[in-house]
Amino acid sequence: MRYFFNHCLTEHAHVFDMLRAADPSVHITAANSHKGSPVRLAADTFLDDPAAGEGHAMPAGYAEWLLEAAREARADIVIPYRHRMELADFRDCFEAAGIRLLTAADRQTMTVIEQKPAFLQWAEETGIPISPFREFSCLETFEAAVAAFDPMAPLCIKPSSGVGAVGFRRLVDDEAPGAAAVLLGLDAMVLGKGALRRLLSLGPLSRPMMLMLYLRGPERSTDFVCLDGEILGAVTRMRSGLYQKVGDDMVSFAMATTLARELGMSGLLNLQTRCLDDGSQVLLELNSRAAGGIGQTAPSGVNLPGLLHEALCGRRPEVPRRAGRTVRVARREMFLEI
Incomplete structure (x- = not known):
């Protein structure tokens, strides 16, 4: 079996090792826009992945490039990381070429x-069961979201979309005694409620955020x-x-x-x-x-x-x-x- 991974994470080197542990005969081609990526050492073949489009959008012609690259690599399975949602629309094109484009689901899902x-x-x-949440994008919707939770409940915010902990903040009462020690401490993932309200008073957010219980x-x-x-x-x-x-x-x-x-x-x-x-x-x-x-x-x-x-x-x-x-x-x- 021959695999092709596009713009994979550094940690995907472990995936390659685990595939080889299951079947030493597998062949792995990896593509990445960063020539110094550690996956270069872990893959059997390494290719330069075309740079992302503006705003991380999939560049025009990227699906065609990936299909041709997979053909040249004689890949049986293509597992995309970069642009995986957009690429899901091209699964039939890859199937027609005898290649399975393995995305988690269709683009809508x-x-x-x-x-x-x-x-x-x-x-x-x-x-x-899910963690309770409310969406907000301006001061008015933030106040409505806060009112939906118990006044004593610890809260946090995070973007409605994104990866990792980017944008996550634990909210604290910046007018409470000892708040300065918390806000100026080693934990960079805290934000005062008053500071957030002042930011929201300047205008709506460019994208919605989620207010959730902070589960300790x-x-x-x-x-x-x-x-x-x-x-x-x-x-x-x-x-x-x-x-x-x-x-x-x-x-x-x-x-x-x-x-x-x-x-x-x-x-x-x-x-x-x-x-x-x-x-x-x-x-x-x-x-x-x-x-x-x-x-x-x-x-x-x-x-x-x-x-x-x-x-x-x-x-x-x-x-x-x-x-x-x-x-x-x-x-x-x-x-x-x-």
């Missing part, structure tokens, strides 16, 4: 996933793999100090199973949860691509990329694979000459 408020509303209607418990990040709506395996990671606890989580697994089935999803995906004060888990978001930390799941004994490879070869597990034990995993950086 992926668009809903990336728009967190719409996705969370859908998830709640489907029966999946540890975040669970569940990496899972599925194909055509069938879940093949899942592993949950939970940060604990300098390491992560990696193993099985029944609630997160059930959520992943439901999401994969109801959305007809395929590929290496990720969901994130936290617990309410009563201990019940709620869904925060679903990512339509592999998480950067997927390599940390390998010590669990469940090879998620390997399960995907086996399924693409026509060999699906009789039951989804889940970690049979919990292990502690730490990250170790490596420095290599490029």
Whole structure:
């Protein structure tokens, strides 16, 4: 089997290693616009990926470039990271060339996933417990959102779309005693409510934000793999100090199973949860691509990329694979000459 990954994350080097652990004969072509990307060392073949378009939009002709590059690489499977939503519209073109373009779902479904408020509303209607939220884009809607929560409840904000923790802030009362120590401390992820109100008084935001409960418990990040709506395996990671606890989580697994089935999803995906004060888990978001930390799941004994490879070869597990034990995993950086 020959794979082609476009503009993948640095951490995708772990995905390549896990694919080879499942089948040493796989061939991996990776493309990236950064010639110094570490994936250059991990891939069998490395190509320069055309630069992103204006505002990170997919450049004209990019799908055609990717198809031709995949043909030249004799790829069987193309797994896109960059422009994956737009590329989902071209799956039939790749199929006509004998290549499977493996996106999480069709473009409409992926668009809903990336728009967190719409996705969370859908998830709640489907029966999946979610973290309570309200959208706001101006001072008036922010005040309405705040009024929807208990006055004593800890709150946070984050963008309605985006990746990682970009834009996330924990809100604090900047008029309360000791607020200065918090705002000027080591935690850069805090913002005073008064400061936010002053910013919003200057005019509406360019894009909506979400006001949510700030859930203090540890975040669970569940990496899972599925194909055509069938879940093949899942592993949950939970940060604990300098390491992560990696193993099985029944609630997160059930959520992943439901999401994969109801959305007809395929590929290496990720969901994130936290617990309410009563201990019940709620869904925060679903990512339509592999998480950067997927390599940390390998010590669990469940090879998620390997399960995907086996399924693409026509060999699906009789039951989804889940970690049979919990292990502690730490990250170790490596420095290599490029």
